[in-house]
Amino acid sequence: MKPTLLVLAAGMGSRYGGVKQIDKFGPNGECLMDYSLYDAVKAGFGKIVFIVREEIEQDVRDLFDKNLKPHVEVEYAIQRLEEPSDIIPTGIERGKPWGTGHAVLAAADKINEPFAVINADDYYGPEAYQILAKYLSGDLKEGDYSMVGYILSNTLSDYGSVSRGCCQVENGFLTEVIERTKIERNGTGIKYDDKSGKGVLPESTVVSMNFWGFTPxxxxxxxxxxxxFVKENASDPKSEFFIPLPVQEMIEEKSARVKVFETNSTWFGVTYTEDKEFVSNSLKKLIADGVYPEKLWN
Structure with missing residues (x-):
């Protein structure tokens, strides 16, 4: 059975100032997501599931259905602030989604096979899709999870701080992943400043860019x-259930293990408006180098 690709495309884009998931970056008006989907189809993923907000669902369908449906099955799921309704109490005032882990839950009735998770606004490179497609097509047991790890120094923005899942890896498996926020480079190195405190991170730190592999x-x-999480954080409108949080708990409980595939592949993403020019130029270079055709889906 071919694995599925779950695309997290419901983010608000508050720092970007628009719907970055469907903004145009390629020479013919392609979204950054187009390149991820192209890589996934070529790597052998058999189904694409989009997690979206209700107000952008039709826009996403209009952009991608015509290119994807000749090649793979396509489904959509809505991330709603009030669901799952048996968990989230009524009357909670919240203006943003509950985070990436909550977004994954929105696809529970769409996926029955091993699957990968990506952010819609990140570029991961063809190799990453090939690696996880092969692994997820193998003989996996419950709790046999995986991720593609990138080098922290290759994943920063020149225009502001970012959040990253900072990882410890032993013998090819993840032993610890901690979500760090407000990571940025200054004159003396890479620093973070979040709820846990302040600190310095090595340039070579392996980080999760939300390219995970899971069994259903x-x-x-x-x-x-x-x-x-909701019981403890319902009163905090800024709290987020990031994927690394439950993954770390399962690692500690030894109820899951996470195979880490480290890569030096190119990564870039869209966090700030100022990132757009760099992303567009990076795509032009990849096309010039022959990684992609100029007209992607022809």
Whole structure:
């Protein structure tokens, strides 16, 4: 059975100032997501599931259905602030989604096979899709998870701070992943400043860029942990249930193991408006180098 690709495309884009998931970056008006989807189809993923906000669902369908449906199955799921309704109490005032782990839960009734998760506004490179497509097509047991790890120094923005899942890896498996926020380079190195405190991160730190591989048992596991998260954080409108949070808990409980595929592949993403020119120029270079055709889906 071919694996599925789950695309997290419901973010608000508050720092970008627009719907960056469907903004145009390629020479013929391609979104950054177009290149991810192209790589996924070539790597052998058999289905694409988009997690979107209700107000952009039709725009996403209009952009991608015509190019994808001749090649793969396509489905959509809505990330709603009030769902799962058996977990989230009524009357909570919240203006932003509950985070990437919550977004994954929105696809629970769409996926019954091993799947990968990506951000819609990140470029991961063809090799990453090839690696996870091959791994997810293998003989996996429940709790056999995976991720593609990138080098921190290759994933920063020149225009402001970012959040990253900072990883410890031993013998090819993840032993710890901690979500760090407000990471940025200054004159003396790479620093972070978040709820846990302040610190310095080595340039070579392996980080998760939200390119995960899961078996479908993860939905029940995430839901259980999300219920606990909501009980503790319902009154905080800025709290987010990031994917690394439940993954770290499962690693500590030894109920899951995460194979890490480290890569030096090119990564770039869109966080700030100022990132747009760099992303567009990076895509032009990849086309000039023959990684992609100029007209992507022809």
């Amino acid at each position: 048992d993860v939905f029940d596991r995430f839901k259980t942990r999300f219920a606990e």
